[in-house]
Amino acid sequence: MDYARMKFYCDESRCIECDGCSVACAEAHELPTGISRRKVVTINEGIPGKEMSTSIACMHCTDAPCQQVCPVDCFYIREDGIVLHDKNKCIGCGYCLYACPFGAPQFPRDGAFGAKGAMDKCTMCAGGPLETNSEKERHLYGQNRIAEGKVPVCAAMCSTKALLVGDAESVSNVYRARVMARGGKGANSPYGWDKAYKNQ
């Protein structure tokens, strides 16, 4: 039985930094303002030929480095590649943030003496270890849209369909079609994929 391998891809030729994805995520999961599970960044702003925008969140990597370094083993990885973690095991040490090439782990900073709270990150809208679609899961991890059979909100609401999410093969097909339409210009592989998925 073949399982899907879920991946994100942000097409930087289409990303216009509209921040639809980051706000869609924040609203859907009712995040506090200190947490940005998904961020949009623009580099080389104002420089013709170099300006580029892209949307970044947890990439749900193959051999996820966050999971490898966690001292309390609070991560678990689904068959379809989605990387999730248990906030009640997390001790807020921050090792996962050091290890992550994308800066995905976020830590609430409203504790006393600058203590960090439990790590929060993009769940690819797949919730957490608590009972699926329960009030508790929603409160701690946000919506579990994957369980509902729905698309993660960030990509679903992307204004220009720059951000795609889904089975790796489907996403690759969309990417390939766009590259061909653009006359073969652009990156050989989607930005960040070699770092995240090691072409697996």
Place this chain on the structure above:
Amino acid sequence: MSEIMSALNAKVGRRSFLKMAAVAGAFGATAGFASEKVTRAATEEEVKNPYPGSKLVKTICNVCSVGCGVVAEVHNGVWVRQEVAGDHPLSLGGHCCKGAGMIDMIRSDVRLKYPMEKVGGQWKRISWEDAYTKISTHLKAIREKHGPDASMFLGSAKMSNEQAYYLRKFAAFYGTNNIDHQARLCHSSTVTGVSNTFGYGAMTNQLGDIQNSKAVLIMGANPAVAHPVGFQHFLKAKERNNTKLIVVEPRFTKTAAKADMYVRLRSGTDIAFIYGMIHLILKNGWEDKQYLQDRVYGYEDVFKESEKWTPDVVSKVTGVSEEELFQVTKTFASTKPGCLVWTMGWTQHSIGTSNTRVGPILQMILGNMGVEGGGCNILRGHDNVQGASDMGCSSETLPGYYGLENPAWAHFSRVWKVEPDYIKSRFKAPEMMNKNGFTLARWSEGVMKNDAIYNAGTDLKALVVMGCGITSTAQLQEVKKGLDNIELLVITDPFINDAAILTDRKDNLFILPVATQFETSGSVTATGRNVQWRSKVVEPQYECKTDHDIMFELARRLGFYDEYTKALGDGKGKFEWPEDATREIARGIRSIGMGGHTPERLKKHQENWHMFEEVSIAGMGPMKGEYYGLPWPCWNETHSGSPILYNVNKPVSDGGMGFRLNWGVEKDGVSLLAGEGSAPIGSAIAKGHGPLTLELLEKAGATFSEEEKAIVAGKNFATDLSGILIKKGLALGLTPYGNGKARAKAWNFPDQIPMHREPIHSYSPEMAKAYPTYPDKKDHFRVDTKYISAQTRQDYTKEFPLIMITGRLVTHSGAGAETRASKHLAKLNPEMFVDIHPNTALNLGIRNGEMVWVYGVEGTRIHVKAKFSQTVDEKTVFLPFHYMGKFQGKDLSENYPVGTKPYATGESANTVVGYGYDIMTQIPETKTGLCRIEKA
């Protein structure tokens, strides 16, 4: 906590999670918890759906005119989350950050919750009864003592069509033309300029149609920031059609970053650039001669003017190199079809109405009008600014652009089912009925009278603002004086309107909490003239009332409710809102073809979002024969809607038409009728003809019964309420509004063909001498307005050496009252700033992130953060206009009533925008001013 810990005990290890989680949707996934007492096996429904029994309500976003679909999931009367509106044919499920956060319109903690009155400088909570009594008593007193023109109503591009129409009607029944709305500030120059060229003043094609273009020329617009979801069509055009995106613009915007060609030009010199293009087009024979001959009047004068705009002259004026000018012209002229896109960068100038005419002229010269992939894609601003314009919420017209002359009043008296004498009796004098009222741009002059006013012998004593961010106009310091000194100020809004905190007044200021568009239903018109239906998501929150409830109650207390509602429902006060108002609009507004927009048809389109094609917006299956939203003109209940204006390659029944015959049949001996053969396919008259009348139709072969003749005698397509003329005309394939020539030369304009004139505050005194602005204008919307005397008052460049442009950020909208009230949007752009080039800043001793003062030409200044940016060149700075809450360095936080302060505040750019207004429409000149920057 302990239950969770025990549920996650060592027995349930990672492998079990893997197995459970990977099988999405099967209720067995939670079987692992079944043994614990705190949980029970989830029902299949619960695992699939976190909100069992919820319903999905379809509505439309409340921010911009792309009109993205919004799907709201409502559970037990609470809006719990936004779902993906994947079926919506225009937005395809996409949202920008503002649309993705629409739920904050309901959820935001700083929503206005109850009516308030400022008494002795303190905000006091009052009851609705108290508010209504005080307001209506005061209004009545003012009206009795000073006449109806002592009041001004500012209504809204945020209301539904029905509400906007009823606000215009309210002003008429109150007895004044002092009514205006946001379109004044954004596209009033488009409506006037384009309608005086083509016949209708709206976007001519569709967003989806851009995917048919092979070249897109974007000037004075930044759709990647202002219309992000609409911009997906531009990006898809690049992929699908190898479309060339050309951006000609003073800043390297987000749109420019996606362009194939970017050319930087000095702001305010667009006409010179276009004439440069026309010059090269004629020199190389790239113009469409046949098209011009058949369908355009007065182009010879334009050709003559273009002779002197040689590339070197254009280069001197615009700052664009001759090579760049040639490259842009050659690409755009030889890549057809090509469409032209503009927004505020063209409209907000003292020559705005000439900018908005030169673009259409260019497109006609290239033969790009009335074709798929061509046209003028003028992107409107607010979600219903197109609708509010159509509903006539403006001081120079009644609904439907019928104008203010006596025939227009006669028509609407019939629509409103009241005697013409009754309406006449409401006005101070008959001539006041025909006089343009004050505008949103300069109403404060009605109070402060810096320039002379002509307002039926009275000042403005009362201002009633309903859903209008009135801080979005030039010379905010003057607006503040108006707000401080007017006798009565009433503001209605869902969030605190910045006008209420900008003013220092201590009394007679009322704030009424209004329900958002998610708390009511109605129709809304997107930028492509598509009319969409909004369904109510939740009941009005807190003590909020809807805009129409407020209008009806005020009408009751001011004594004209019965007449006001005569045209609704049974005519005796029993009606269905909004549907009966939608029907009234369809019955009465024939000029632009609203006759086909019945509530039933609009609701069916909402139900069937998924049945419309993306590019052509043509309906399929049960929706075949209709275009999405029935883009107006949708002449009657069986008409398809007209996605592409002025397209003679289609029959009228499928949305085809020529240009409007709006200015008579001939001028100075030249015919204004369309040439032989240039009529829509299947038209019984294969050339030009006038608007439909009984006589014209009989001549064309239509037969009328005696009864029908009696009904339509003396009427034309726009004034015939029975619809008979239109029906018989469509049967013969005739365009109801006639078939004429477009006008390159508009003889009712001070510049009959567009002419380049320097901005009031020009960067170059030498240029200002060579291309001076207009002579001063008297009684321009009831107030004398300066042009040449403002331009020549002083050499501004000595003290104000930098060009100043205002513009948009994607996270905020308009004056920002709603978006700054959303935590997530406020977080993304919390502070006001000025984009300044690093070289310019460092030469002024300013480091990145330091506070600076921006000084404006009228003696005002604002305290903002400097942000190094290479998007502007060294002589230009950019200010976003979305902030308020700080005025000339003074923090206004104490002015906010408790619990209403938005999450982000800052200076308003408009505090330093100087005196400059368009010659025809008075739109403020915000896109090309001057300023000075100093370290704070």
